[in-house]
Amino acid sequence: MTKRPQPVENSPPLLEVRKLYKSFGTPRRGEKLGPIIAVNDVSFSLASGECMAIVGESGSGKSTLARTLLRLVTADSGEVLYRGKDILTLSNAEMRVQRRNLQMVFQDPYASLHPRQNVRRLISEPWYIHPDVLERSNRPARISQLLEQVNLPEHFADLYPNQMSGGQRQRVAIARALALEPEILILDEPVSALDVSVQAQVIQVLMTLQERLGLAYIFISHDLALVRLLASKVAVMYRGAFVETGPTEQIFSNPKHEYTKTLLASSPGLNQVSANYKRVEQVTLRN
Incomplete structure (x- = not known):
């Protein structure tokens, strides 16, 4: 099995989040209920080459946190420092440039890919927004390279989303996210919409890419075996807050918070990772 990549030792944080807060709605006059707090005083750091998982039940604030990091949702307060620069304070034009370094892969690949664009156009889309990243004459070769990196044949460039399986569509979404050569990928439940057998294909792609390219991942998932x-x-x-953080094996073998213990107790078989993931390197990636 591909070795789990390790963060670069003794390097400063690539991403540092400080006291991030996001709420939705304000009470009307006479109402006692306050706003819904989706992200509550969240702080963490991410090193180059590191994979940090965020786990929790539905509605805990994981996806809102991910979108807030990229300013797809506006934070109420806090800091998001990428290489020491607070991206929450950037102008829209400055943030557009900064998004080259932080890309997101969404849960549903069919919803995130335009149904009337073929793969060539889908992967090229970031270069239309950032035309200085790659010269037009070099784009066909780069598309072929990106397809190869996600284990799709070159002829897939002519296909449309409805001509592909869910796993193939998600690999196209990953290729598009890589087009700008980001340092960080935020993966929001990237395989939860896929069949278990197909999940293994996509996970193998993600692990191989991280090992080869040195990417840092923020991996949001409810699949604890996969997180491990x-x-x-x-x-x-x-409920919007981080109640426990730590090295993966420490969290799984010696959880401290009662909520963490409940999560682990509700996921039997964690001591032996799912056989589907154990055989991940044996999966044929052509499907």
Whole structure:
């Protein structure tokens, strides 16, 4: 099995989040209920080459946190420092440039890919927004390279989303996210919409890419067996807050918070990772 990548030792944080806070809605006059707090005083750091998993039940704030990091949702307060620069304070034009370094892969690949664009156009889309990243004459070769990196044949460039399986569509979404050569990928439940057998294909692609390219991942998932396989550290999120963080094996073998213990207790068989993931390198990636 591909070795779990480790963060670069003694390197400063690539991403540092400090006291991030996001709420939705304000009470009307006379109402006692306050706003819904989706992200509550969240702080963490991410090193180059590191995979940090964020786990928690549905509604705990994981996806809102991911979108807030990229300013797809506006934070109420806090800091998001990428290489020491707070991206929450950047102008829209400055943030557009900064997004080259932080890309996101969403849960549903069919919803995130335009149904009337073929793969060539889908992968090229970031270069239309950032035309200085790659000269037009070099784009066909780069598309072929990106398809190869996600284990798709070159002729897939002419296909449309409805001509591909869910796993193939997600690999196209990953290729598109890599087009700008980011340092960080935020993966929001990237395989939860796929069949278990197909999940293994996509996970193998992600592990290989991280090993080869030195990417840092923020991996959001409810699949604890998968988290144990991929992540070097874990943050447990409950009602918008991180209630426990630490190295993966420490969290799984010696959880401290009662909510973490409940999560682990509700996922039997964690001491033996799912056989589907154990055989991940044996999966044929052509499907």
